[in-house]
Amino acid sequence: MIEYNQKIREIAARLLKEGKVDMVIGFRKGTMPMMNEPCFIKKPEQANLLVWDSHCGINLANYLYDRKEKIGVVAKGCDSRNIVTHIVENKIRREQVYIIGVPCTGMADKRRIALLTQKDGEIREVSEEKGRITVKGDKFNKIFEKGEVLQDNCSTCLHRNPVIHDEMVAEPVPEQTGIDPFKDVRETEKLPPEEKRVFFKNLVADCIRCYACRNACPLCYCPTCFVDEARPQWVGKSVDPTDTMTFHFLRAYHCAGRCTDCGACERACPVGIRVRQFTKKLNKDCLELFNWKAGLTLDERPPLDTYKPQDPNDFIR
C-alpha cells in the first residue's frame, strides 16, 4: 500500500501544476503512531507531504462539500461511494472533483492493536511492509498480519476498489468474497425485545455526547442537526440515557440507505462505542427490502427518498 505514496504524489503534483485542480485533499503523516491527518495542498511542491498507508481511515468525502475550489481527492472504496452519495444528493458536482482512486486492502484498527499490545506497554512506533504491520514500544516489538488487525468494517468490506474515479494509483485489488457483513446484526435481530433494549442501552452507555460519530460521518451534513435545534428543542442535552439513545437511533435512521459502512463513526468515537451496530441494521434492511447498497451508482437516488410503484408495501395491507 505504501507503494501508492509515490504515485499519489506524482498525480497530485501534476494536477496542481497543470491547473486541473486548485487543491488536493489527502493525508499527511500524523504526530502519533497509527494516525494520519487529513490535509490539503495547493502547490505542486507540497505533494511530498501526502502519504498513504493503513492508517488513513478518515473518510475524505467529509471534506469536499461547501467549497468553491476544484478539488482533487484521494479516495479509497468507501470514500468513493460517499462521493457518489454527495453527487446524487447535490452536495457537490461531479465536475468539481477529480477523484484519485486508491485500491484499498483495509485500514488498521488502532484500538485493536493497542489492546493486543496493552500488556507490553505503549506503542511508540509503527511501520508497515508487505501486508505486515510492525509495532514497537520501549520494550517490545510485535508483528501483525494486516488481515488480523483490520477495522471491523474493512474486514467485511465488499467494495475495496473505488466505484468512481478519474485516475487510479494502481490496478484494482481483488474484492473479498464469501463474507457475510451482517452476521452480528442477525444475532441482534434474534434477541427478544427486552434483551434487545438492554443490548442497545449498554451499547451507548459510555456515550459522552461529543458527536464525534456524527461529525466524522460524511452523511451528516445538515446545517443544524436535530440535536442542536433549539426551537423547538427535540432532544435533551444532558447524558440522560433516553436522550442519548434518541440521538443514536435517529442519527442512524437519517443515514438509512445512505451509509456505506466506511467506519468513520466508530473510528472517531473517543470512548469506543460500536456505532455501526445501528447503521448496519439499516444497511441490511435496505439490501433486503430494496436490493440497495449506498453509493454504487450515480443514476439512482437512495430508496428512502424515492417512490416506486413496485416498492414493498405489505405492511399497510
Add this chain to the structure above:
Amino acid sequence: MKWIKIEKKDFNRGLSALAKAYRLLGPVKKEKAHAFEALNEGQTPDFDFFNTHLSPKFLVQPQSEILFEYSLDEGKEDHHILKEIQKDLLPRLVVGIRPCDAAALLLVRRNFDASKYRDPFWVGAYESLTLFGLACGAPCATCFCTTAGGGPFNEAGLDALLVDAGDYFLVRPITEKGEGALKTAGWENAVDEKTALDIVTLLKTAAESRITSTVETDHLKNQSTVALYDAPFWEDVSFSCINCGTCTYVCPTCWCFDIQDECFGYSGVRMRNWDSCMYPLFTLHGSGHNPRGTKLHRVRQRFMHKLKYYVDKYDDGIQCVGCGRCIQSCPVNIDIRKVCKLMNSHPDPSTVCPV
C-alpha cells in the same frame, strides 16, 4: 520534609480505615480502559494505568449537573419556587489521581473560585475532595507536563503525594487535609527524610527523563494577539477538524458549560452540561448571527484561549497541564504541541518585510 512509608501489604488496611471517614474514589480497570470511579468496600484502586480517557474533572464538574428544581403543583407547599438542590458534599478522597489532573483542578479553580464570582456548586464539590496523588511513573508519548508548568511528581493541587517505590509507597503529606487523612488511614510510619528523598529523587529523575515530548511557550506572552489571530496557519490547522467536542470533553482544563431547563409535566429542573467551543451552537446569537460561524473561528478560539488569552490574563503559563488527552483522542490528529509551536514561533509582523 516529612516522608511516610507504607508497605504495600498494609495498603488495603489503610484504605479500609479511610473508607470509614471518606467515600473513596480511584482508578479502576474497566472493559475498555481505566476510569476514575467510586471504590467499593475492599476494592483496591488499580495503579497500573496510563492516563484515563476522561479526566477526573467530572468529580467536581459532572458532565450533567442538576442545580435547581421546581414544581408547579399547587398542592405542594413550595410550588412555583425555584429551589437549589441540596448537594451531597460529604468528604471524598481520591487515591491515585495523577499530578497533571490535580494541577488541572487548581487551574480550573481560577474560573470558579475567583474573588468577584464564586460558583458554589463547583467550590463545594472541590472542597469536599481530598486528593492523594500518585507520582506518575508511566508517562505516555503524548505527555508534556514538564514543559506545561508541571511534572510527573508535581505536588500542586494535591493533599498528599504517593510515590511507588517497589514493595512500598513513600508518601508526603502536603496539606493539613492530607496529613489528617494519612492519620485516619493509620499511615504514620515516618522515615528518614534524606533516605526517602534520595529514593524519590531517583524515581523522579527517571520519570522526567521518560517525558520526551515538549511545548515551547516562552514567546506566547509577547506575541501580538492580533497577529496570532490573523496568522495564516489557521486554515491549515483547522482543515482536518470535524468540530466534534472530543478535545474539550477529555480536557481536564476545559470548563465551559451550558445551562438548560428540562421540564416534565408539572415539575422541572435547571441543569448545567458540559459545553464546547467546538460547537457552532456555543456562540450562536438569538438573532441567528454567529460570531464564530466557521470551524476555523472555533479551532482558533480553542487554541487562542488556552495558549494566548489565558496566558495574558493570568500571567502564569498556559491553560493546559500537558496530559496529552486531546492529542490521543482527536479523531483527526490535531496536535496542540504542533499548534503551540506555530503560535510561539509566529514571526512578529512588525519585524517582517511586507513584500
